[in-house]
Amino acid sequence: DAMVxxxxxxxxxxxxxxxxxxxxxxxxxxxMYWYQQKSSQAPKLLFHYYDKDFNNExxxxxxxxxxxxxxxxxxxxxxxxGLGDAAMYLCATVKEWGTEQETQYFGPGTRLLVL
Amino acid sequence: xxxxxxxxxxxxxxxxRISILNCDxxxxxxxxxxxxxxxxxxxxxxLISISSIKDKNEDGRFTVFLNKSAKHLSLHxxxxxxxxxxxxxxxxxxxxxxxxxGKLTFGQGTILTVHx
Numbered sequence: 001d002a003m004v005x006x007x008x009x010x011x012x013x014x015x016x017x018x019x020x021x022x023x024x025x026x027x028x029x030x031x032m033y034w035y036q037q038k039s040s041q042a043p044k045l046l047f048h049y050y051d052k053d054f055n056n057e058x059x060x061x062x063x064x065x066x067x068x069x070x071x072x073x074x075x076x077x078x079x080x081x082g083l084g085d086a087a088m089y090l091c092a093t094v095k096e097w098g099t100e101q102e103t104q105y106f107g108p109g110t111r112l113l114v115l
Numbered sequence: 116x117x118x119x120x121x122x123x124x125x126x127x128x129x130x131x132r133i134s135i136l137n138c139d140x141x142x143x144x145x146x147x148x149x150x151x152x153x154x155x156x157x158x159x160x161x162l163i164s165i166s167s168i169k170d171k172n173e174d175g176r177f178t179v180f181l182n183k184s185a186k187h188l189s190l191h192x193x194x195x196x197x198x199x200x201x202x203x204x205x206x207x208x209x210x211x212x213x214x215x216x217g218k219l220t221f222g223q224g225t226i227l228t229v230h231x
Contacts, residue, residue: 042221
């Protein structure tokens with residue numbers, strides 16, 4: 001059963017053309033995260049939502065924005081993609097904060113290619 | 116400053132033998148540790164976790180050991196199977212400075228190859 005769903009799985013965009021990646025979850029988790037992962041590097045946290053409260057990581061470029069219209073959905077908007085933004089984008093969810101409940105469940109990812 | 120380190124970029128093991136993947140951390144505020152498995156072009160899949168109040172957690176073929184004094188954790192896979200071949204990431208989270216948002220700090224990953 002799919003729990004964290006990301007669409008599309010592969011996205012090709014042009015340099016500077018805005019793109020939106022989608023994440024949905026059927027777990028009714030409070031927290032949703034967006035990560036960027038390049039090559040074989042560790043995932044890098046971009047931002048997260050706790051319910052409707054948004055928290056941006058300090059080093060996340062302004063080019064990256066996010067929206068969470070309801071509990072189930074969260075979007076990643078890249079306003080003007082550059083070649084350096086080509087990566088795998090991962091969405092993850094957590095039920096609640098606190099030990100034993102902080103297990104993050106990841107979606108399959110969206111691989112973004114910028115031409 | 117890399118707070119979670121996986122010093123072995125790769126590990127090769129024969130099918131049926133034990134795989135031991137290691138992870139070291141430096142931040143004493145970490146209190147929850149996780150292992151994820153990742154296949155190419157897919158998202159990480161949660162494997163097993165351990166909280167800092169325990170020193171061992173077992174789930175089928177997977178066992179995670181935590182040595183808090185050494186700030187070291189390890190994942191044991193017994194017996195190893197070819198389908199276990201993947202990249203394994205350890206990750207840590209915890210309360211730092213009185214706030215926590217479940218932020219995971221990942222290691223760089225270890226590529227496990229299990230040969231038939």
